[in-house]
Amino acid sequence: MTLKQAQALLHQHGLTVTESMTTPKRAHKPPRPVWLVSGRLDPFRALLYDLGGRTRYSGRNTFSFWDDPTIDIAEGIEEQGEATLEAQVALKDERSAERAERYSQRAQTKRQQRDQAYHRSHAAVAGIEPGQPVLVGHHSETHHRRALERSHRAMGQSVQADRAATRLSEKAAGSQAQVQKRQSKAYLGNRLRDAEAKKRQAERDLAQFPDHPTYLLNLQDAEAAIAHWSQELDSAGVLTPDDMAKGDFIRFIGRWYEVVRVNPKSVTITRWLDIEGWTYRVPYSEIQAHKPKAEAKAEAQTEGEGPPQG
Structure with a gap:
């Protein structure tokens, strides 16, 4: 496949490859050529990652390569075709899971470094009585001061490793939450x-x-x-307009609201933000629970006046 044929194929699929130059942050570092792939990326993300493309420095809407990937991408498209939307979602979940695993492993390493530095800090002053002041002029002064410096330095390393472990654990939890979020x-x-x-x-x-x-x-x-x-x-199992009626109650963001209008894609609730007369439209996909008017009325008679509780 020639370069022109590859470019025509990429254009047919909505992809563009542009040659550019890096902008080094360090003054002594010379710029180098880089090829940026942009356009209709989603059906080809797996292919671009497999070919060595990176999005770290160029953003999710652009892949960067150190060598011209035009022909390789075109040959990959001819061989694999476009990824379905199901495959694209699966790729996102897979990469989120891999990212969570990497962060978890790095957090575990930092926790080990934290514990080791903590033990070094205590071992450095193991031969010194707690609270023992430095005896100025005594032959032990130099040894005492150096032991305190080693202990202080090791404790600082332990604290830094602990903070890093916390940040990495939070990132791992965030990546795992992304997978769960995509299922909501x-x-x-x-x-x-x-x-x-x-x-x-x-x-x-x-x-x-x-x-x-x-x-x-x-x-x-x-x-x-x-x-x-x-x-x-x-x-x-998202609710539809056929499941709703005026006077029903829905649970939204942890509270129950009365439905005053049923729309094709949403329901209109009243007393929004607990302000009389205020309304708000809630998409069906964001309704957390639903109680028909008769059920809500029966609960109100049993428990007293007011909307459903809990």
């Missing part, structure tokens, strides 16, 4: 709304520039995303 109904609903907005934008673009290849790809991706996230929401 609220996340699925947000992705569906994003896909619907992208479809509307693509349709507006095509109305202005008919048969534009980039906008056709955007429309294709948006329609595939809508189908995927709609199916995921159905599997998650």
Whole structure:
């Protein structure tokens, strides 16, 4: 495959490779060539990672390579094709899990370094009685001061290692939480709304520039995303307008609210922020629980006036 053929194939799939130069932060370090891949990246992220692409310095919307990857990417696309949205989500979960594992291992190493430094700190002054002052002019003065310095230095290293272990553990927990977040109904609903907005934008673009290849790809991706996230929401058991009626109660952000209007994509609740007359629209994917009007009324009669409790 020639370079021109590879460039044509990448253009067909919405990818662009641009040659650039690095901007070194150190004055003595010379710039070097770098190739940036941008455009429609999501269906090809696994391929770009496998080819050695990195996003650390260029952001998630650009992959960087030290050598021109045009032909390698084109050959990979011909061999593997485009990744489905299911595969793209699985790749995100896999990389989040790998990142959490790396952070956990580094945190464990830091905890070991913390414990070792702590023991060194105590061992440095093991032969000195607690509270023993430095005897100025005594033959033990030099040894005593050096022992205190070693103990202080080791304790500082222990504290620094402990702080690093805490930061790494928090990062590991954050990466694990990302996987759980991507399984929540609220996340699925947000992705569906994003896909619907992208479809509307693509349709507006095509109305202005008919048969534009980039906008056709955007429309294709948006329609595939809508189908995927709609199916995921159905599997998650998200409520629909058929499940709701005016006067029902829903639980949202830990509180119960009365439904005053049922909309195609949301319900309108009253007493938002506990202010009389204020309303708010809650997407179906963000409803935490639901009680029909009859059930809520029965509970109110049993427990006293007011909305459902708990």
